[in-house]
Amino acid sequence: MAIIDITFPAKILRVLGLPESSPRRTQLKVLKKLLRKARFTEFGQQYRFDEILLSKHPGKKFQELVPTYNYNKIYKDWWHKTLEGVPDVCWPGKIKFYALSSGTSEAASKYIPVTNDLLRGNKVTMYKQLFSLRNYEDIPVKSIGKGWLTLGGSTELQWDSVGFYAGDLSGITQKKSPIWFQAFYKPGKKIAKQKDWNKKLADIVEKAPQWDIGFIAGVPAWVLMCMEMIIKRYNLNTIHDIWPNLAFYVHGGVHFEPYKQSFDKVLAKPLTYIDTYLASEGFLAYQNEQNACSMKLNIGEHIFFEFVPFDEKNFDSDGEMVDEPETLMIHEVEEGKDYALLISTSAGSWRYLIGDTVKFTNTDKCEIVITGRTKHYLSLVGEHLSVDNMNKAIQLVSEELHISIPEFTVTGVPHGNFFAHHWYLACNDNVNSEQLRYLIDEKLKELNDDYAVERKSALKDVFLDILSEEDFLTFMRIKGKMGGQHKFPRVLKGKMLQDWQTFLEQTKKPVN
Structure with missing residues (x-):
């Protein structure tokens, strides 16, 4: 049976957008909401958002009038103004927070706008994922109410005299997190602010016996290293010797399977692994069923998705997207094919190439798996290795x-x-x-x-x-x-x- 056998009131489900209507209708509703909010911005005026909203086919009109962007292009044309303090550029108001992101290969930091609207949408998506735990079986309920250890970047944000903060998304999210979450949050504000990663790990190891952890979240390599350090420091057999209620591991960003055998070596009992797709640009998808091999795309909140077939027609040999690629909406995609993601969000990202490629495993349920990066594949002679x-x-x-x-x-x-x-x-x-x-x-x-x-x-x-x-x-x-x-x-x-x-x-x- 499910671990949380509760029937939620219809009002709560409506607020969370559960259940959703058809994917096409749901996504068009999101697009119209984004366009209405941003129609008086510089971007919205230049690309005639009012005209798109009046169109009989707003999705197609949006694709016709608004160009596609990668980071360098949208920064050069638009986002640099927001870093100079100019308001109402791509989203209403001044941008007060930026997530610093360098991806996995580029050295220079990218400044990704983060707005209250984006954080609100991310929060609702997090609640949806928590509600999905009611569908999980044979997991101790008590673990949900224990400590939640998050191995993220420093929550100490950089202040710029122009008037904005910049740092890891985890730091921005923590700064804006609700009061109730603080009771669960580990490693606590002091350690979370630590910028020296080695010092942060050492502090977590030192504090480990004082905590009762039920959840861990983070990138597999670093989480595994932390658990191994704790086991070595206290001469344990497994991590469950010190955290007996540890039951959940929330991961994202990389394929987990290569790490599973290493995790098994430090555990006394199996964990429930929960996959997420949380990027600096938004909370894009999440696993909503136990042992699922795919994630549900977050189509009903604050992100409008488009899909570019990942092929030689739309991308060159270096993984760069052509100027006018073929773009598909949610109802036009097919299962089993690789697509590069374009997103438009409540932070002023418009038709923005996020750099990831996905494959649909179920188009009716909008379930996907991440297959790689547009620039992280090998095709020297046509081998198309993803x-x-x-x-x-x-x-x-x-x-x-x-x-x-x-x-x-x-x-x-x-x-x-x-x-x-x-x-x-x-x-x-x-x-x-x-x-x-x-x-x-x-x-x-x-x-x-x-x-x-x-x-x-x-x-x-x-x-x-x-x-x-x-x-x-x-x-x-x-x-x-x-x-x-x-x-x-x-x-x-x-x-x-x-x-x-x-x-x-x-x-x-x-x-x-």
């Missing part, structure tokens, strides 16, 4: 060999007159590298027909080096990418690849 393919291959090989591979990255390299792929894996288990290389190659051939074809043609070989997990973490420290929001890129290109190769040479790690 991060989703890589994750699945690693998962299958890990299960077959009973090993843990918590981190990996791949790059394309010249090989004579042709090309090859070079894998770098973190694995502390005893494994034969040649067997591992062979199995990954074979799994990819099974998962991806294009890859199988090119392995007989221009993709001549596969190289593989086994490193320690500490090597990956050390490189992230050197790059200044320590902390809850940072993930190791699954595909290395450009400057990041050069820095990685330099790091391996300096530490005398094998480089083919």
Whole structure:
């Protein structure tokens, strides 16, 4: 039976937008709400939001009149004005908060606008996910009321004299969180403000015996490191020796399966894993059923979604979107195809390429899986290898060999007159590298027909080096990418690849 057997009043369900009507109708309602709110802004006036609202087909009119944007373009044309204190640019009023985001490969920080309207929409989405726990089974109810440990970035925000705060989204969210949440929130305000990630982890380890944790949220690599540090510090067998009520782990941003075996080693009993899709630009999707392999797209609140088929017609070889891509609305997508996401939000992001690719597993329920990044895929010779393919291959090989591979990255390299792929894996288990290389190659051939074809043609070989997990973490420290929001890129290109190769040479790690 469900852990929370409650029938909620219709009024509460209506406020949360549950249940939703047809996806098309729901999304058009969201679009009209966004357009009405922003029609008197500079952006809304230039792109004739009033005309779109009067149109019989506002979705198509919106696509016709408003151009698509990536970060560099929307910053250059619009968002730079908001950083100078100009109000009513892309969203009503002055922007008082910016989430600093560098993604997984770019060095320069991006300033993503965060408004009260966006935070309100994120909060409602969080409540929807909490309400979905009523559908979960065999989970101790008492764990919900215990401490919620969030391993995020520093909540200490930077103040700019122009009149805005900037920092991690987790810091902004914490600053605006309701009073009731403080009773559950760990590690507490003092530790959460700590900017030195190593010091923050050390403080959490020190305080761990004083807490009764039921929930943990954060990126898998950092959460695992924290639990391992606690186990070592107090000479425990598992994390449940100190937190017996730990039952939930909320994760997002990366595929979890490569980490599962490593998590199992530090647990005395299974956790319920809950996937989320929370980006600096908004709370896009969440897992709403126990053991689900997909997430429900958040179509009814504060985000209007469009979908660009992720193919050579719409993206170049570097993953850059063309100027006038083919764009589809929610009712036009098909299951099993890769799409890049465009979002329009209540923070003044308009037809904005967020950089992720998704695949629909159920169009009626609007359920998706994240398949990768537009710039994090390999197609040197037409092999079209996605991060989703890589994750699945690693998962299958890990299960077959009973090993843990918590981190990996791949790059394309010249090989004579042709090309090859070079894998770098973190694995502390005893494994034969040649067997591992062979199995990954074979799994990819099974998962991806294009890859199988090119392995007989221009993709001549596969190289593989086994490193320690500490090597990956050390490189992230050197790059200044320590902390809850940072993930190791699954595909290395450009400057990041050069820095990685330099790091391996300096530490005398094998480089083919």
